[in-house]
Amino acid sequence: MPVNSAAANKVLRVGSRDSKLALIQTQLVVDMLQKEYPSLHIEILTMKTIGDKIQDVALSKFGDKGLFTKELELALEARHIDLVVHSLKDMPTTLPPGMALAAVTEREDPRDALIMSPRHQYRTLDELPEGSVVGTGSVRRVAQLKRLYPGLVFMDIRGNLNTRLAKLDAEDSPFDALVLAVAGMSRLGLGHRITQRIDPLLHAVGQGALGIEIRADDHDTRRIALCLNHGATALACAAERELMRVLEGGCSVPIGAVAQWDEGSGRLELRATVVSPDGQHAVEAQGEAVVEGEEGARALGNSVAAVMRERGADRILSAIERSSPK
Numbered sequence: 291m292p293v294n295s296a297a298a299n300k301v302l303r304v305g306s307r308d309s310k311l312a313l314i315q316t317q318l319v320v321d322m323l324q325k326e327y328p329s330l331h332i333e334i335l336t337m338k339t340i341g342d343k344i345q346d347v348a349l350s351k352f353g354d355k356g357l358f359t360k361e362l363e364l365a366l367e368a369r370h371i372d373l374v375v376h377s378l379k380d381m382p383t384t385l386p387p388g389m390a391l392a393a394v395t396e397r398e399d400p401r402d403a404l405i406m407s408p409r410h411q412y413r414t415l416d417e418l419p420e421g422s423v424v425g426t427g428s429v430r431r432v433a434q435l436k437r438l439y440p441g442l443v444f445m446d447i448r449g450n451l452n453t454r455l456a457k458l459d460a461e462d463s464p465f466d467a468l469v470l471a472v473a474g475m476s477r478l479g480l481g482h483r484i485t486q487r488i489d490p491l492l493h494a495v496g497q498g499a500l501g502i503e504i505r506a507d508d509h510d511t512r513r514i515a516l517c518l519n520h521g522a523t524a525l526a527c528a529a530e531r532e533l534m535r536v537l538e539g540g541c542s543v544p545i546g547a548v549a550q551w552d553e554g555s556g557r558l559e560l561r562a563t564v565v566s567p568d569g570q571h572a573v574e575a576q577g578e579a580v581v582e583g584e585e586g587a588r589a590l591g592n593s594v595a596a597v598m599r600e601r602g603a604d605r606i607l608s609a610i611e612r613s614s615p616k
Contacts (some may be wrong), residue, residue: 302330302514305362305371308336309450315475315500316375319518321397326517335371336362359503363389366503372511374503376495378527381503383535390506394527396520398473400498400548402431404486405468405475407458413485415439415467422466425458429567431469433544434491436569449608451478452537473498492546492563495530501521525587532591537564537603543610549590556580558587560594564603567610573603 292480302323306316313336320332338361362374363386380396385391406412418424420441426432432444445464447454458465468590469488475481502518526549533547547562558581565572575597579590595603 300510300514301333301338302373302511303333303335303371305365305374305408306334306336307362308338311451311474311478312336312375312377318477318502319375319502322395322518323514327514330514336554337365337366351489363503366505369505371451372504372516374509376501376503378499379494381496381501382519383495383531385503388506390504390512391501392504392512392515393502393519394496394524395500395502395518397523397526398476398498399487400493401472402488402491402493403470403472403475403484404488405455405458405470405483406485407463407466409463411465412464413587415442415486415488418442418466423464424467424469425454425465426469428469428494430494430544430546430565431491433565433567433569434546435469436562436567437572438490438569451475451480453482455480466531481518492548495534495547496527498526525549525581525584526551526558528584528587529558529581529591529594530562533560533562533598534590534591536592536595537598537607543607549587552578559592560590562598564592564598564606571602571606573598573601573606575601 425447530547559578561576577594
């Protein structure tokens, strides 16, 4: 069936979390689809996930890799929706039976950002005095930052980006700064609040990209979603996600991974780290390969993960698993 006929007069129901950022991201995808298929009728259905509903518990305490995806996947399975727009970093590396990752959008800047309190004139982490309190809900960020800045204090913070910024800006705020994703701040039009892009931090797997999830047997929607796929980003993220899958990590595990293309050689380079939550122990590895398809990207992720295991990554991750809620 031609791609255009798959979209002709079709009603496409798109699922999204109901946060402001999620809706902005979903609208970006809808706009791309509408540009490619002007006659396609698109409806957006929103819902809250368990990660949205429970705001007073640190993400690392849940022990669940589908905190921001499960409810949307259930709606997809029940055929209430046809396609889901996720932040790729929230998607488990192994999808539920019958589900498929149909496309990965072009990546925004995947780095982590420092947002300083308006009370301060400081701009970077290096300038913050010892004892300053930095807010983040990410175990990965805390682990790497403790290793780099042992004199700082890290405190958990939950809520959507606007809620977190309001907590930072409050007169009685305990926070001197926050660490958030550059991509989310930029998509919300809040890039001006970023005081530092933290280059030493290896970002979350898939950070900055959007993942498009469908039912595996929905061939019409798969054909429609093809226009959303950015090949270079998809391969880079495939390498990162395979590394995480092999290491059996989730969004609450301190794995950082950066896959980048070397423009000169056309090779894909992958750097990764696993850091203990206290920042005391770390395992790092990197590799590169000429990658032309998803199989090659996954092979690169697999090989870097194997090196990390040889260097002791399993010991760090096993210790975290033993201390996690069951």
